[in-house]
Amino acid sequence: MKVLGINALYHDPAAALVVDGRVVAAAEEERFSRRKHGKRPLPWSAWELPELSAAWVLAEAGLTPADLDAVAYSFDPRLMPSPEETGLHNEGDVMRKTYAEKAPSFLAHYLPGLSEDRVRYVPHHVAHAASAGLAAPYPTNSVLVLDGRGEAVSHLAGRYTDGQLEVLASQALPHSLGLLYEDLTDHLGFLRSSDEYKVMAMASYGKPRFAAELEPYIHATGDGGFRTERIDFTEFAPRLGKGDEWTEAHADLAASVQLRLEETLLDLAHWLHGRTGDSALTLAGGVALNCVANSRIHAEGPFEQVWVQPAAGDAGTALGGALSVATDLGDTTAPMPGADLGRGWTDEEIEAWLATAAIDYERPHDVADAVAAVLADNGIVAWFQGRSEFGPRALGHRSLLAHPGHEANLERMNNVKGREQFRPVAPMVLAERASEIFGRGPIPSRYMLFVHDVHPDWRERIPTVTHVDGTARIQTVDRAEEPLVARMLECFERRTGLPVVVNTSLNTAGRPMVDDPRDALECFGSAPVDLLAIGPFVVRRPRPTPR
Ligand SMILES: [Fe+2]
Numbered sequence: 001m002k003v004l005g006i007n008a009l010y011h012d013p014a015a016a017l018v019v020d021g022r023v024v025a026a027a028e029e030e031r032f033s034r035r036k037h038g039k040r041p042l043p044w045s046a047w048e049l050p051e052l053s054a055a056w057v058l059a060e061a062g063l064t065p066a067d068l069d070a071v072a073y074s075f076d077p078r079l080m081p082s083p084e085e086t087g088l089h090n091e092g093d094v095m096r097k098t099y100a101e102k103a104p105s106f107l108a109h110y111l112p113g114l115s116e117d118r119v120r121y122v123p124h125h126v127a128h129a130a131s132a133g134l135a136a137p138y139p140t141n142s143v144l145v146l147d148g149r150g151e152a153v154s155h156l157a158g159r160y161t162d163g164q165l166e167v168l169a170s171q172a173l174p175h176s177l178g179l180l181y182e183d184l185t186d187h188l189g190f191l192r193s194s195d196e197y198k199v200m201a202m203a204s205y206g207k208p209r210f211a212a213e214l215e216p217y218i219h220a221t222g223d224g225g226f227r228t229e230r231i232d233f234t235e236f237a238p239r240l241g242k243g244d245e246w247t248e249a250h251a252d253l254a255a256s257v258q259l260r261l262e263e264t265l266l267d268l269a270h271w272l273h274g275r276t277g278d279s280a281l282t283l284a285g286g287v288a289l290n291c292v293a294n295s296r297i298h299a300e301g302p303f304e305q306v307w308v309q310p311a312a313g314d315a316g317t318a319l320g321g322a323l324s325v326a327t328d329l330g331d332t333t334a335p336m337p338g339a340d341l342g343r344g345w346t347d348e349e350i351e352a353w354l355a356t357a358a359i360d361y362e363r364p365h366d367v368a369d370a371v372a373a374v375l376a377d378n379g380i381v382a383w384f385q386g387r388s389e390f391g392p393r394a395l396g397h398r399s400l401l402a403h404p405g406h407e408a409n410l411e412r413m414n415n416v417k418g419r420e421q422f423r424p425v426a427p428m429v430l431a432e433r434a435s436e437i438f439g440r441g442p443i444p445s446r447y448m449l450f451v452h453d454v455h456p457d458w459r460e461r462i463p464t465v466t467h468v469d470g471t472a473r474i475q476t477v478d479r480a481e482e483p484l485v486a487r488m489l490e491c492f493e494r495r496t497g498l499p500v501v502v503n504t505s506l507n508t509a510g511r512p513m514v515d516d517p518r519d520a521l522e523c524f525g526s527a528p529v530d531l532l533a534i535g536p537f538v539v540r541r542p543r544p545t546p547r
Helices: 051-059 094-108 124-133 176-188 196-205 211-217 248-276 291-300 315-327 347-356 366-378 408-416 429-435 482-495 517-524
Strands: 001-009 012-021 023-027 071-075 119-121 140-144 153-161 163-172 218-220 224-226 280-284 306-307 381-386 398-402 426-430 452-456 475-477 502-504 531-534 537-540
Touching: 001 051, 001 315, 012 051, 023 051, 023 315, 023 482, 051 094, 071 094, 094 119, 124 153, 124 163, 124 280, 124 315, 140 248, 153 176, 153 248, 176 224, 176 248, 196 248, 196 291, 211 218, 211 248, 218 248, 224 366, 248 280, 248 291, 248 531, 291 306, 291 315, 291 398, 347 517, 347 537, 366 381, 366 398, 366 426, 366 482, 366 531, 366 537, 381 452, 398 408, 408 502, 426 429, 426 482, 429 475, 475 482, 482 502, 502 531, 517 531
Parallel strands: 001 071, 071 119, 140 280, 280 306, 381 531, 426 475
Antiparallel strands: 001 012, 012 023, 140 153, 153 163, 218 224, 381 398, 398 502, 426 502, 531 537
8 A cells, every 4th residue: 555644733744655555755845945944833724735855755666645555634623622621721722623624635736646635634642642652662562652742742652562552541621731841941032933943952950940830731640641730931931032141040940840740650660550551652743852851761661661652743644644544455565774764865876966966075985084184174074965854853864073082163063053052962872882872761772862961981981962861862974874963973083082972953943954965065165164974975064264
């Protein structure tokens, strides 16, 4: 069966293609449209569809819309209550529901040849659940989904057995851990539905001194669900505007809400384990991008394995929706092969881009060692290799790399990316070396969705990637899966004695991650990056002539 998955209604529009139960391609619309998150999650943008990414996933597989057996749309308007019934009183929902009902005809417009009756609605949280439970390498697993909202709920707890989902609990709106965290994001002067990870980073600077006071407002209910009541955050710290300086009280508020979130998630994990007794837990939904909470679930929760969908936000519902419908149609699905499900180019194609740009480039004997040499010399490298990543993390395909041994490189990287200085940058490390340097979190940690402690004797050696609380959000690199990245790490260690490299996403402030060679050249041209390694080629930044 050939199933196209579409996420469109709220944010992070994306498309995915599943053929005979296997994920063939998946991409977020932002990588094509060059608009971060694809669009703002406004009611009147709900009709916008991931037309460019949908066309690409089909082209990648050599299919036309007429070849599709089904299109999975990761939201079911038939399940959507009125604004009064959800308790959110969001009048925009009426418009959203209308657009979701019209989605089949809109899709048929953008995908000529597609028959409207091929479009199937998949409940939002079922699509999230499938993106974890069917994509993870565990045939039987317990699954937890937590996000801002779907049609009528904000949570699903269930179990996958042989590809079939049994739903065990769900939490009705208006209670929502995701919306609560979004409200706090907004209160702290950041962009709602986008900057939640900044709140998590800020929390590590604070003390959770308001957590006990907040417990009545954020807590699990012992029946698989939870409560989130409206909180007047101004009672704890004044509201901030964009770019305003935050104070200790703001960091303490962030730390307190973060702690209540973690405790609630732990309670939900314990409840679910009590029902299933499974060894593996899979997670999806935007809340599952909270790697600090994921680490507590791993360290203190009852499950032996915790697997998180790398595109845990709504983009992942394109993938999960397609997997879910493929199962409904009788296919047996396979775990996702990795997060590198986006666009890639042959060496010849890349060379043609470089020739078109009329730019000097070289083909070194070994691009991995050429990169390691520049990194060892404290240069910054834009690394563009293979297919782009699905989800928000750079995993060694569209990455910005640097030396981890110089404290000043944190500020330097944040300046290159135009980010706030309190934001950490993350390390990549060979999987077999990780436990020498990092502890507590799960190893391997392939998708950068957990935080680890940096062993005390390593903190001084890799200060760029050691966060203020002594942690790091690591990516472990498997030699068999990522031979080129592994070789680059080895070459860097040979030159510096450090088996770790700084890895952050290849983009500049407010822009989506680089996806195609033109994006890479534009980014390289406009940011103080010393070397662009693109396929087997390198482009060096000429040293400025002294004035
Ligand atoms: Fe969602």
